[in-house]
Amino acid sequence: MTQGFIGNLTIFVLALLVGFEVISKVPATLHTPLMSGANSIHGVVLVGVVILSSFVDGPFGYVLTFVAAAFGAANVVGGYAVTDRMLQMFRRRPVPAAPAKAVEGETA
């Protein structure tokens, strides 16, 4: 086992614990955006594809990189865009008087 590997393992375990700690506080109301947001975070796989692209060779390597780049980019761009679209729908109740007024006009 190399030192780098152990270092990465340490980071992995600590990040898992941070994840459990941070995410267990998210209310059920936001579970779908949470999952979608976490989804975009695993789009970080695109960073890996960039690193991969710097050393692969040959048609097979290029094909794998191309497909991985398309997958990773779809994941990261689509993930953030759809999470944002969803979260902007979560609105607080308008000033309490507002809905009452609106319907008064309707029934009058």
Add this chain to the structure above:
Amino acid sequence: MSVDNGVRLASLFGAVAFVLGLHLMNSPATARRGNQLSACGMLVAIIAVLVSVADGGTMSATRWLVLVCGALIGSGAGLYSARAVAMTQMPQLVSLFNAVGGGAAALIALADYQHDSHVSAGIATAGVLDVLIGGVTFSGSLIAAAKLQGYWSQPVNFPGSRLVSAALAVVAVAAGIAVIAGAHNPWLLGLVLIAALGLGIGMVLPIGGADMPVVISLLNAFTGTAVAMAGFVLENATLTIAGALVGASGGILTKLMADAMNRSVLSIMAGGFGTGATGIDVGPAGGGSVKSIAIDDAALQLAYASKVIVVPGYGLAAAQAQHEVRELGELLESRGIEVSYAIHPVAGRMPGHMNVLLAEANVPYDQLREMEDVNPEFDRTDVALIIGANDVTNPAARRPGNAVSGMPILDVDHARSIIVIKRSMASGYAGIDNELYGDPKTSMLFSDAKKGLAELVGAVKQVD
């Protein structure tokens, strides 16, 4: 500062932004900012790695072309689907993103090993796990997305399917051990991938539609883990950290969903009763007679209540009646009635799905109440209006010895009166009668959710 150190610092910023972004998801008021912060971190991390590889001097024109073309096509597809998707189809989209994320992670390990198979046992182990988990996630998520899209929602079991899965698992493990032992043969890792793809299909096919919230959460956790493994393979901490965060979030949601359905993750994976709606009409429940109610009477009950709790289930979304229910809610509020929405954790096809559907229909989020929070309030509720929800309201869950025993439910039977909008007496996913329907306090409004709600709105307006 060297380019290398600058890149490291940028990656650190990325990781911090991911954690803080998730932290801001704790409240609907800050969640959008959290997602934007997370996106900034991602942008910085990607720019940093681009600078790093450009600086490394190994990027040929072909390599840039392959990378940029792939990324542009993927971005276009991702952006288009993110804009076009209907909120009812969110679970499918999340599944597809799980598929491509897991697929990309598996391809990274495969391409890396094909480039240089002389790696340490530790990295080879991570590579095998990456290909295995990523492969299962890719095919499993595609099947899940197809099921959610409604191509077929029934569990699929063919004779010998378990045997095939077991054989595939043996192949994957054997080839994986050979890779870890230092076989230096890329085809072996390819074999792991093929077996993993088969395993993913075999895992999701037998699972029923009602268990989808658990399956999606689990596949989400898998994708995160696969990406973290890709981080080990490339010795890149950003991937490891981000992957671990997603793995943790998927893990927590999997546990929460399984608990809310009163099932173990293992029993769901083994294929259980989550077989989708059966549509079989059954007799009245609990021996009591079922009382039906006319629209006008239901409207009167609602109009003269002082507190109403709406209990929406997936049937509401299936009927596309979110806007009608919001309209009714606003109308009741304008009469000074206190209205809130009680949302069971598994209402919908993915964790928290119903909240998004109602938010889209402009229901303010402070009216969306979680189960533990709202349950004590049913005692002082005049009318509980149940639309398209079934098993999660069945009082039989409080008694042992039936299919829903022990399942956490919404205490709707504590309300003074209960109105259920339902098309027929068909049972829910658990396939058992809902005792609530036989309760003398319960009236059934037999109608399609959308039509019934629209008529209720009209009738409430007539009440002075």
